[in-house]
Amino acid sequence: MVEDMNQVEVKNLEVGSKVTGTVTKVEEKQVLVSIEGSKLDGIIPISELSSLHVEKATDVVAEGQELQLKVTKVEDELLVLSKKAVDADLAWEDLQKKFESKEVFEAEIKDVVKGGLVVDLGVRGFVPASLVENHFVDDFADYKGRTLTFKVVELEKEKNRVILSHRAVVEEEMKNKKHQVLDSIETGQVLEGTVQRITDFGAFVDIGGVDGLVHISQLSYEHVTKPSEVVTEGQKVQVKVLSVDRDNERISLSIKETLPGPWSMVSEKLSAGSITEGVVKRLVSFGAFVEVLPGVEGLVHISQISNKHIGTPHEVLSEGEKVQVKVLDINENEQRISLSIRELEEPEPQEDYSQYSHSEESGGFQLGEMIGDKLKKLKK
Structure with a gap:
């Protein structure tokens, strides 16, 4: 009669049926569970515990833990079950909502692989290297175990493809912060900033989430041939806001106008x-x-x-x-x-005319007398 009851239970539990199981034993490559409402035992192969690669079953489950499972195979006195199949069903539904709403959520980096990062979301989520940060990262080794914020940027259930982006979250935060800064600053304000980039025509200074340009003519009162003569990347500087173009998101700054004027001393x-x-x-x-x-x-x-x-x-x-x-x-x-x-300059030397004038006592003559004699002859 017991055998007949087991046969009835087996018929009721088909491939694809969902059951609740409690972990009774965790072995290296499989997990044994008791099935709620059934006298049949169940077994979960290590490959069916997670969407990611698992080295040891104890890394995923523990004795006494209750699990939602899906039947993948029905044998005479045993059910072959899958945890990852149930997780995947729930994950795809949740990911679809996140993808449509562009929701930002947190997840832990489970692994670092060639080309990017892997995240366990009930299904395998992949973060390409180009979508991790908004700047170049040479080595992602220390990202494993970290929790980051993400957006779902690509979702294809048929291909089991989930692409995530942390960069999209960072860029959106920067954009929002930039708008806040643009709305808050006014012409004439003096702010502290950090030199971000140096070009031939000036320096870009970060003033709290937004960069402003200090033109080469506004770096110093002295003549500047190259901006690198005056500032260095990473340097903290005081800047004065010359103008704010909120429509084009441009800010003109001056270091020169925060310095004492050349005439002050x-x-x-x-x-x-x-x-x-x-x-x-x-x-x-x-x-x-x-x-x-x-x-x-x-x-x-x-x-x-x-x-x-x-x-x-x-x-x-x-x-x-x-x-x-x-x-x-x-x-x-x-x-x-x-x-x-x-x-x-040395004063110009004066011509000495004394040689042209002699006194009568010396038996000489005067120029005026000579001219006078000539004038008399002309009159005659």
């Missing part, structure tokens, strides 16, 4: 009457502009260039030439300095 370094060296920066019709301190130019008026008469400054000076100048006057409020080159 002029009176401590120069005074009327002092002599200093400068560089001719510009020549104009009325004189020459000479840089006497970094970013500070003074005017040498054409009348103060030379003791000799000159028509244009170009006759005696050239741009880039180093010259000695004397400070005539400083007006710090108006940022004006008057300079002179002439006052440092």
